[in-house]
């Protein structure tokens with residue numbers, strides 16, 4: 672009896688672990704993980720999302736609704752510095768697909784563009800989720 676009881680305990684704690692992972696909340700957390708992962712893979716070599724943390728590329732802190740080429744302390748290309756628009760989700764998605772189409776002559780190199788719509792969507796969602804942080 673005692674052994675069965677212990678086994679039961681093991682099974683039920685395993686289930687406790689499994690059941691919540693299929694709940695909508697856990698799915699949300701899991702997919703956020705995937706979005707962050709995509710950003711890490713495609714962008715993080717050159718970009719931080721922390722304020723004032725410029726690397727090879729300018730930081731992307733609150734990039735949505737930020738004016739393009741506007742960080743005073745970052746050495747942009749003339750093309751980016753002189754571009755005159757505000758980043759929104761549609762612009763970002765297009766830029767991630769093909770930077771030169773949005774800002775011809777930019778210096779975001781070497782970056783080949785992301786061809787997968789799904790991957791681009793994940794990155795934009797990630798940047799949006801970072802908006803208020």
Ligand code: HEC
Pocket residue numbers: 710713714715716717718727728729731734738739740741742746747748750751752758763766767776777778779780781782785794
């Ligand atoms: C190889 C390095 C590199 C990678 C990888 C890279 N970038 Fe960049 N990024 C840059 C550089 C350099 C600039 C500055 C371009 C300029 O001044 O013309 C830039 C500029 C930008 C800007 C304009 C920022 C502003 O202040 O207006 C955005 C937005 C951006 N990158 C988003 C991304 C995203 C999203 C990814 C991933 C999908 C990415 N970048 C991947 C190097 C990179």
